[in-house]
Structure formats: structure tokens, C-alpha cells
Amino acid sequence: xxQETNEKTLLEGLARNDRMAAETIYRDNYxxxxxxxxxxxxxxxxxxxxFQEAMIVLYEKAKSGSFELNCQLKTYxxxxxxRLWLKRLQQMNRFINNxxxxxxxxxxxxxxxxxxxxxxDFEMMEKSFGMIGEPCKGLLDxxxxxxxxxxxIADTFGYTNAANxxxxxxxxxxxxxxxxxxxxxxx
Amino acid sequence: MDDQIVIETVENYIRGEMNAEExxxxxxxxxxxxxxxxxxxxxxxxLQQINNYGERRNFNTTLHQVHSDLTGKGEIxxxxxxxxxxxxxxxxxxxxxxxIAASIAGVTTLGVSLLVNTLIPNTATDKLQELGREIxxxxxxxxxxxxxxxxxxxxxxxxxxxxxxxxxTGFIIDGKGYLVTNAHIVRNARNxxxxxxxxxxxxxxxxxxxxxxxxxxxxxTDEDFKPMTSLPYGxxxxxxxxxxxxxxxxxxxNEIVYSEGYLSAxxxxxxxxxxxxxxxxxxxxxxxxxxxxxNGEVIGILSTKxxxxxxxxxxxxxxxxxxxxEELKKDxxxxxxxxxxxxxxxxxxxxxxxxxxEDFIFMVKVN
Numbered sequence: 001x002x003q004e005t006n007e008k009t010l011l012e013g014l015a016r017n018d019r020m021a022a023e024t025i026y027r028d029n030y031x032x033x034x035x036x037x038x039x040x041x042x043x044x045x046x047x048x049x050x051f052q053e054a055m056i057v058l059y060e061k062a063k064s065g066s067f068e069l070n071c072q073l074k075t076y077x078x079x080x081x082x083r084l085w086l087k088r089l090q091q092m093n094r095f096i097n098n099x100x101x102x103x104x105x106x107x108x109x110x111x112x113x114x115x116x117x118x119x120x121d122f123e124m125m126e127k128s129f130g131m132i133g134e135p136c137k138g139l140l141d142x143x144x145x146x147x148x149x150x151x152x153i154a155d156t157f158g159y160t161n162a163a164n165x166x167x168x169x170x171x172x173x174x175x176x177x178x179x180x181x182x183x184x185x186x187x
Numbered sequence: 188m189d190d191q192i193v194i195e196t197v198e199n200y201i202r203g204e205m206n207a208e209e210x211x212x213x214x215x216x217x218x219x220x221x222x223x224x225x226x227x228x229x230x231x232x233x234l235q236q237i238n239n240y241g242e243r244r245n246f247n248t249t250l251h252q253v254h255s256d257l258t259g260k261g262e263i264x265x266x267x268x269x270x271x272x273x274x275x276x277x278x279x280x281x282x283x284x285x286x287i288a289a290s291i292a293g294v295t296t297l298g299v300s301l302l303v304n305t306l307i308p309n310t311a312t313d314k315l316q317e318l319g320r321e322i323x324x325x326x327x328x329x330x331x332x333x334x335x336x337x338x339x340x341x342x343x344x345x346x347x348x349x350x351x352x353x354x355x356t357g358f359i360i361d362g363k364g365y366l367v368t369n370a371h372i373v374r375n376a377r378n379x380x381x382x383x384x385x386x387x388x389x390x391x392x393x394x395x396x397x398x399x400x401x402x403x404x405x406x407x408t409d410e411d412f413k414p415m416t417s418l419p420y421g422x423x424x425x426x427x428x429x430x431x432x433x434x435x436x437x438x439x440x441n442e443i444v445y446s447e448g449y450l451s452a453x454x455x456x457x458x459x460x461x462x463x464x465x466x467x468x469x470x471x472x473x474x475x476x477x478x479x480x481x482n483g484e485v486i487g488i489l490s491t492k493x494x495x496x497x498x499x500x501x502x503x504x505x506x507x508x509x510x511x512x513e514e515l516k517k518d519x520x521x522x523x524x525x526x527x528x529x530x531x532x533x534x535x536x537x538x539x540x541x542x543x544x545e546d547f548i549f550m551v552k553v554n
Binding site: 041 | 190229240242250254
């Protein structure tokens, strides 16, 4: 019972961007995933990638608010990592057997599908940001992501006043939107 | 309204940074103006995407930091296992590669040694020659021994030669080694041998016999027998006209003998409908031989001759061969028998027909 509440607190912390929560989950589960990956033809770098991707899945689920963990956090992470790693191996054509000890894991197919969609969105936005170039990238980053106010931004980027910065930001935003939606509609 | 101001207003609205009055005003505008509504929806989605992007990016950074922190503190072990464990780890990781490499190496080695063996000239010729002579001596010894054994065998053979009781003639009806002859020739046979015109002898077994029709079918079972391909003659299904010239081949002695005649009557001795009467010079030993018409078609099997008159012989009509073969086919082992229906020697003169046919006529010896 105590463990359950504990894990619930951790997930809530994760959703609040609490670094301690992320660190605790990381510490408790990383080694398990690393041995899973290494024992199945992977390297430590592979293990880190896989585990961090699983953490992102967990993070997204935690943030969505509707997430109910109906098994141990460890089991969930293990299942996600296992699926991710199998997928990676299949892409490398090195793994055919799919049927061993499935009973130890929980089904995470739906979660991973959702994650795949979010992942695509993320990459699309990252690509769009990459395409607008500086100083637009920095400008939008500062305003929308770091949530600085216009005066601060004008000072950092060397605009004469906040209104100028605002106009510049507007132009950059339009470009970003155009690039992003052109890809979004293609999808 | 300026586009820039519109966006700003929309952003304010989405972030909830408007006061109640402004909000009401904007919502009314949104209801009345679908373009504004569309913009709000679109921009909401976009800001959400940007937010997700930002959060995800921050979280990624956090994860990287956590990873290096924890590694620094030694709370997670990302180093590769040391010492012996490392060897095991590397082995596990690369064993497949190693196996493939090893097999390639093996194949290459074999290939190279093979090449070397075939390409490099024999250097130690002296030794090899000596060895060669050794082998030759062994070989000659063996040949001599074989000769000796053969001599002994021949002597034994000569001494214990089984006398053949009866002999007749038979002819091939299927290239796989099926022969037709008279049932009376092979009656009570213990061993049956067939000998062709080249004096080659093969062992045969009786696969079918019909004493009423006086037809028997033999199969050559000898390993030395090579299946024959196309038969030069066909076997006639319908009866032949009286007075048609006919000829036969057979082994009244140890050599194939040709004799000619004509069909004298459509029935046999005392009106026997199974056979027909021939005017031909036949001898004991001709029994079982084929009777051909001038087209090289088998019209009968020579079977008996009248003792009281010279030059009168009887042959079983060829259509009964078909009956017999139908019976034979009921046994699965003989299902594939196929009788030749078409003669390929039609139109050739008798000498040529004889040459083509003689290989398919066998002497049947029985004891």
C-alpha cells in the first residue's frame, strides 16, 4: 500500500517537472533496463536511449492526468523498454523470436502508439524550429518556452524597444506556423 | 484590424489574460466571425504543440542531467563490466559475428588448400612414381587373382551346368522389360533366362500366365538389363486378312532364324477362335515368337504346329495380348505397361525390318 502511494507521488512529481521524482525513478529502474538491453545484444548507449524514451512515455502519461498505473512502476517501465528494444532489434533485423516470457510484462501497445504520435509531433516542431533559423529561433524560444517578457527579450536581443521586439516576434511566429502546419497537414 | 494585433488578442484570450469584459466581447466576436474562431482553434493547437515541445525538450535535458549525475555518484553503473565479465559480455555481443567469421575462414582455408593441391605441380615425383609402381603391382596381383577365381568359377559352371529343359522365343512388348511368350514354354519353370540376338543372357520372372490362351508374360529382372526405348513394331488389335504375307523370327536353334509364309485361315486347329492358321515353316523353338505382317505389325504369337501336316502352324491372335495386359494392369506393380500400337518399320523392306526388330526378340530358356 505504501509503495503504491509512493509511486503515485512520484508520478505526480514527474508531471510537475519535479527533478527529484525523475531522479528517483531513474535511479530505481535504470540498471534493470540496462541489463535487459545488454543481455540482448545492446550497448550501454542503447540502454540509455531506450530507458530515456521509456521515461518520456511515462512523463507524457503522467502529464495527461488520466494515467492510472495498474501494475508496479517497475513492471510498466520494463514492458515499455522491452517493446522499444524489440522494435529496435527488428529494425536491425536481428531478432525474430517474439514469444518468450511475455507473461512478465503488461501490454503497452496503446501507450506506445500514442507515444509514437507525440514523438512525431515533437520531431516536427523541432525540425520547424531548426528551419526558421536565428534570431527567430532564439526569440520564439525566449518568449514561448522560457516565457520571458518583451522588455527582457528586447534587451537580450538588442532591439530598441519592446514594440520592435514584438513585431519581430510576430513575423517569426508566422513563419514558424507556416512551416509547422505545412508538415502537419502532410501527415 | 492589424493581423499582429489579432494574434496578440487571440494569445491573450487563450492564456486567459483578458478581463471579464474583454473576454465577453471577444467571445461574441468569435461567435459572429467564423474566421476568428478558426484562428483561435488553430492557434490553440499550435501553442499546445509549442508547449509540448518545450516541456519535452526540458524533460530530455533533465533526463540527461540525471543520467550524468547518477553516473557521477555511482548510483547507476553504466561502465562496461570489468575483467572476466567483460570478456563474457564481449563474447555475448560478438559471438554471432565470430561464428560467421570462423565459418568464412574455414571455407576459405578449404578453398585455398584445394587450389594449392590442384595448381602446384607434384614436386616429389620420385616418391610418387615409386608409390605408383607399388599400386600397379597390387593391381596386377589383384587382376591375376581375379583371373584365377574366374577360372575356378568357370570350371564349376562347366561341371554343374543346369541343362535347360525347353526353349522357345519371346518378344518385348514394353521397353521396361516385359516379354510375351507361350505359357506352355514356361510351365513349371524354376528358372527362366532370356537371351537376345547378341547372346546376352538375362534372368526373368513370370509375371502372368494364361494356359487357356497359351500366353505368358515375363519380366526381365536382371540388373544388367537396360530398358529399351521405342519398339519398332506395333501390336495389332484387329484381325488380319487371309492370304496376307507374314513372317516370323525365332530361335529354333541358338541363332535367330527368319521364316516367311502367309495367313491361311482366320481360325485355328479345329475351328479354334483364339488362334489363326499360318502357312509357314516352323520348328520347335519358334514357339512364342511374334508373327508380323508386311507392315511390321504383330498379328499373333506363334504357338503350335500340326504334327500330321508339314508347313502348317497356328498362332494366337494378337488381340489377346491386349486382354492379358489388361489383366496384368490390375496389379499396381505392372500398371505402367504400355503396348506399342504403331509400327515404325512399315514401308521398309524385309531385310531392314529384320535388322530393326531382331534386338527385341529373345530366346527363352527354362529349367
